[in-house]
Amino acid sequence: MSDIENREPDEGQEEEIERIPAMQHLLDNPFLLLFIGIAMPTVFYIVWGIMEIISIPMAQ
Known part of the structure:
Protein backbone atom coordinates (compact mmCIF):
# COMPACT_ATOMS: atom_id res chain seq x y z
CA MET A 1 0.00 0.00 0.00
CA SER A 2 1.19 3.46 -0.70
CA ASP A 3 1.65 6.30 1.74
CA ILE A 4 -1.29 8.17 0.24
CA GLU A 5 -3.77 5.44 1.23
CA ASN A 6 -2.46 5.16 4.79
CA ALA A 39 -44.59 -11.31 3.79
CA MET A 40 -44.70 -10.41 0.09
CA PRO A 41 -45.68 -13.87 -1.25
CA THR A 42 -48.22 -14.20 1.56
CA VAL A 43 -49.88 -10.92 0.64
CA PHE A 44 -49.85 -11.77 -3.07
CA TYR A 45 -51.40 -15.22 -2.49
CA ILE A 46 -54.11 -13.77 -0.22
CA VAL A 47 -54.98 -11.11 -2.83
CA TRP A 48 -54.92 -13.74 -5.58
CA GLY A 49 -57.21 -16.01 -3.56
CA ILE A 50 -59.68 -13.19 -2.90
CA MET A 51 -59.72 -12.35 -6.62
CA GLU A 52 -60.37 -16.02 -7.47
CA ILE A 53 -63.24 -16.25 -4.96
CA ILE A 54 -64.80 -13.03 -6.29
CA SER A 55 -64.54 -14.27 -9.90
CA ILE A 56 -66.57 -17.45 -9.19
CA PRO A 57 -70.03 -17.00 -10.71
CA MET A 58 -73.01 -17.06 -8.34
CA ALA A 59 -75.08 -20.26 -8.38
CA GLN A 60 -78.72 -19.76 -9.37
Missing part, protein backbone atom coordinates in the same frame (compact mmCIF):
# COMPACT_ATOMS: atom_id res chain seq x y z
CA ARG A 7 -2.21 8.88 5.48
CA GLU A 8 -4.41 10.31 8.19
CA PRO A 9 -6.30 13.49 7.33
CA ASP A 10 -4.63 16.75 8.26
CA GLU A 11 -6.08 18.79 11.08
CA GLY A 12 -7.45 21.36 8.63
CA GLN A 13 -9.17 18.79 6.44
CA GLU A 14 -12.58 17.42 7.34
CA GLU A 15 -13.31 13.77 6.80
CA GLU A 16 -15.90 13.21 4.12
CA ILE A 17 -18.80 11.23 5.52
CA GLU A 18 -20.04 8.88 2.85
CA ARG A 19 -23.80 8.38 2.72
CA ILE A 20 -24.83 4.74 2.54
CA PRO A 21 -27.64 4.25 -0.01
CA ALA A 22 -31.02 3.06 1.28
CA MET A 23 -30.96 -0.04 -0.92
CA GLN A 24 -27.64 -1.10 0.62
CA HIS A 25 -29.16 -0.78 4.11
CA LEU A 26 -32.01 -3.01 2.96
CA LEU A 27 -29.76 -5.63 1.41
CA ASP A 28 -27.39 -5.67 4.41
CA ASN A 29 -30.15 -6.64 6.85
CA PRO A 30 -30.84 -10.41 6.58
CA PHE A 31 -33.81 -10.35 8.99
CA LEU A 32 -35.55 -7.64 6.99
CA LEU A 33 -34.93 -9.62 3.81
CA LEU A 34 -36.38 -12.72 5.49
CA PHE A 35 -39.47 -10.79 6.58
CA ILE A 36 -39.98 -9.32 3.10
CA GLY A 37 -39.42 -12.74 1.52
CA ILE A 38 -42.18 -14.26 3.65
